[in-house]
Amino acid sequence: MKEEIKKIVLAAAAKAFKQGLLISEKFPSIEFEEPKHETQGDVSTNFAMISASVQKRAPRKIAEAVIPFIQTSNTTNSSIIKKVEIAGPGFINFFLCDEAWHSIIETIFIQDNKYGSSNLGNNKKVQVEFVSANPTGPLHVGHGRGAAVGDATANILAFAGFDVQKEYYINDSGRQISTLGKSVWLRLLEQEGKEIDFPGDCYQGEYIKDFAKEILLEKGNSLLEKEETEAISECAKYSADHILNGIKDDLKSFGVEFDQWFSEQSLYDSSSVQKTIDGFKSKDIIYEKDGALWFNTEKYGDEKDRVVVRSNGVTTYFASDIAYHIEKFDRGFDRVIDVWGADHHGYIQRINACIDAYGRDSSEQFDVILVQLVNLLRGGKPCAMSTRAGEFVTLKDIVAEVGKDAARFMFLSRSYDSKLDFDLELAKEKSNNNPVFYVQYVHARISSILQKAEDQNLINNQNIEWHEDLNEFVNSLRKNEEIKLIKILSLFGENVEKSAQTLHPHIIFTYLMTLAQAFHSYYNKHKVITENKEISLGRLILITAVKKVIRNGLGLLGVSAPERM
Template structure:
C-alpha cells in the first residue's frame, strides 16, 4: 500500500475494481460508474468515508441505487484489510468503516514529510502573481489594508504550498493626481510652519502625519526651501513625502510579517513609455477611439456596462490607462494566472479590467479578483470612530503594536473575505479562550511541553527521534483515531483553500484540529508507565505539532514552543 496515497483514492480504486467484477459477473449492466465522490460524512455513525456512487450511477446502470450498492459490496476486494465493515444506508450511500490500523500510516507520513506535509502538486508549477495591499503612498496603512495584507499574503503562501510558483507584488501608485495632492498638502503645512497664512483645502490630506513630514523636510533642507517657487516646492515635497510614506508602509508590513517579491512602480510604466505604447496599440486595433475630446476604451463591447475614458480632455491619462498597461505587463512577464486583492469598494472596476484583458487577446479567465469586505473596528463591542477625511483613523501599526502580529493576522483570516469582519481590539488582546489564536497556538506549546517532559524523564533520548520506526498499533482509542483523521484532512483543506482562494478554510481547519487535540489531551495522558504506548502517543502528538505549525505558517502566524 502506498503510504502517500489518500484514503479517498484507495477507496475509489476498491470501488472501481468491484464495479468491474460485478459487471463481469453480470450483476451490473455496465462497468462504467459516473463521477463518484468519496467524502467524510458529517456523522460518525455514517462511517469514516461515504460514497454516493450508487446514486449517481443509477441512471447509467438503469438500476435502483441500493441494488447497485449491493452488487458493488458483494464484489469488494480489500487486499490491505483497511475496511472493517461496509454498509448501505439512506437512499443508497455506501458507508465505509475502516480499521484503526489503516489510519496509522498517516502519522508516519506526517513525520516523513514534515514541513512538506499537506503540500500539493495542484498548481503544477504554474506561475501565479498575487498583487495585494497596493495602497497609495499618501498615508499610513489602516485596518482595511491590514485585512488585505493578511489575506493576500496567506493566499500566496497557500498557492505556493499547493504547487504554484507564486510571486507576491505590491503596486505603488506613485504617479498622478494623488501624489501631487500629497505634495501640495505637505507644502502647505510647510508654509504654515514657517508662519504663513494658508488655506488648507478639504481635498488635501488632513492627517497629522502631513505636518510631521513637513517639519522633517524643513529640518533636513532648511527654511530656504520656503522661498522656492510653489511648483518646485510642491514637487520636492511630493517626492520626499511619497518616499517617506512608502518606507513607512514597508516597515509596517514587515512588522506585520508580510514581505513582497517585488514592489512595482506605476510611474515606471510611464517612464518606459509603456502606457503610451498600449494606448497606441489599442488605437490601431480600434479598441480605443476618440469622442468629445477624450479617448475611450471600448469596454462595453467586452462586457462592461459602458465605455471608459483612458485619456481625459485635458490630456491626462486616467488611472484605468496605467492599469491596462500594468495588467498587460503582468501577463507579458509570463504569469499563467494573475490575482488582484482589492477592497470591495472597487468592485465596479472588475468588469473594465476583464474587458481590457480580453481586448488584449488574453483571457480574463486567467485573472481573478479577491474582493475584501470592510473591517468594523470595535473596542469592547463599541465601534471605534474613524474618519479618513479628517485624517483620524487607526493604523495597521497601531493595531500590531496593541494586539500583536499573530492575533491580528489570525483574526483577519478568521472569516471569509466575502463577509464584513468585526475586529474587536479588546478581544484580540485577551489571552483567554475567547481569542482563537491562543486556542490554536496553545496546542503547539502544550505538545512542546510534553516533548520536554519526555526528554527529562528519559522516555526520549533526543529530540531527533526516528518517528517513522515507532510501532503505532496500540493507538486504538477513538480519540486517537479521530485525531489522526483530523491530520489526514489537512491536504484536503489546503486543496480547498487553494482552489477557492479562501484562506479562512485553513483557519477553520486549525480550529477543528485544535479542538480535537484538546479533547484528546484532557482524556488521555501521553506519557504513561507503558513505554510502547508512550512512544506511540508521542509520535502522534508530535505529528499534530507539525501539522499545526504547517497550517499556522500558511497564515503567517507563529507556532510558539512555550506560552
C-alpha cells in the same frame, strides 16, 4: 485515503459489470467524503445514487450488486476496510481498520514541513498583487486585512504547487501624489506663519504636518525660494518616499515580505503606457471621442466605455492600470490575482475587458479577491474612525497593541466575503474566545509534554526522528480519540487544496480550529505519558505529528507556532 477507497470501489464495480450485475460500465464522477456522523462510517460514497440513472436501477440495488466484490479484513488480511454498509438513500459507507489510519503518521514524519503540500498548481506561474495602498498615508485596518488575505493566499498557492510571486503596486504617479505634495506644502507655509486655506480634498492627517516640519528642518529656506510647482513636487517626493518606507516597515513587522515592489511611474518612464494605448488604438479598441481617448470596455462586458486619456491630455488611473495588467502577462504569469477592497468591485469589469482585449482569457487567468470592510471594535464597541479627519487606528498601532499573530489570525478567521468585526480587546484576551491562543496553545502544550518526556528519558530528543521501528508504537494507538485525531491530520492536504482552489485562506483557519479542538479534547481525556512505555511512545509520536501539522498550517497563515507562551 479517499483515493484508495475509490480505486477499490471502481474495481468492484468493474467486476460486477463483468458478471452481468450492472448494465453499464460507465461510472459517473463519484464523490467520497467523511460522513457527519460516526455511525455512518469513515468514508462514504454516493456511487450508487449517482449511477442510478445510468444503470437504470434503484441506488440500493446497485450498491447491493457491487458490495460483494469489496473485500474486507474479515476475509482478507490486507484489506483496510473493516465493514461496508448501505445506508439512507443509497450511500455506501466504509468503516476502516485502525491500521489504515496509522500509516498517516509515518507520512507526516517523512514529509514533515512539506506535509500537506501538493502538485495541484503544476508549477504554474501566478502573481498575487495585494495591499498596493497609495503612498499618501499610513496603512490602516482595512489594508491589514488585505495584507493578511493576500499573503496567506499566496503562501497557500505556493504550498499547493504554484510558482507564486507576491507584488505590491506603488501608485506613485498621478493626482493623489500631487495632492500629497500640495497638502504638505500648505502645512509648511502655515508653519511659516502664512495664512492658508486648506482644502477639503487635501490630506488632513497630523502626519502631513510632521512631514512639513521635517522638510523645513532638512531643506530650510531653499525650498521656500523655489517656484511653487517645483516646491510642491519636492514635497510630494519627500513625503511619498517616507510614507512608502513606513509602509514597508509596517508590512515587515506584520510578517509580509513582497518579492517585488512595482512602480506605477515606471510604466510612464518606460513609455509602457503610451505603447499600450497606441497598440489598442491601432486595433480600434481605443478610440477618440469628445477630445478624449476611450477604451471600448462595453464590448467586453462593461456597462459603458471608459476614458483612458482625458480631453485635457492627462491620463486616467485606468490607463496605467491597463498597461500594468498587460505587463503582468508579458512578464510570464499564467495567472494573475489582485486583492482589492470591496469598494473597488466596479473596476473588475474594465480590467477584465482590457485583459480579454489583449487576447488573454480573464475568466481563466484573472481573479480579483474582494475583501470586505473591517469594523474595528474595542470591548464590543465601535472604535471611532474617520478617514476624513485623518484619524484612524493604523495597522502599526494594531500590531503594536495585539501582536502580529493575533492580528493575522483574526483577519483570516472569516471569509473575506463577509465583513469582519475585529475586536482589539478580544485579540489580546488569553482565552478560548481568542482563536489564536487556542491554536497556538496546542503547539506550546505539545512542546511542553515533549520536554517532560525528554526529562524523563522516554525520548532522547524532543524532535523525534522517524524510524521504521516506531511503527510498532504507532500501532498501539487504538483509542477513539486517537484515530479521530489521525483522521483530521489526514485531511490537511485536501483542505490546503480546497483553500488554493477557492482562494479562501479561512479554510485553513477553520481546519486548524477543528484540529486544535480535537487535540485539546484528547489531551483532557488521555494522559500522554503513562506507566506503559509502548503506549506513551505511541502517543508522543502522535502529538508530534499534530505539532507538525499545526506548525505547517499556522505557517501558511503567517502565524508563528510558539514552543512556549
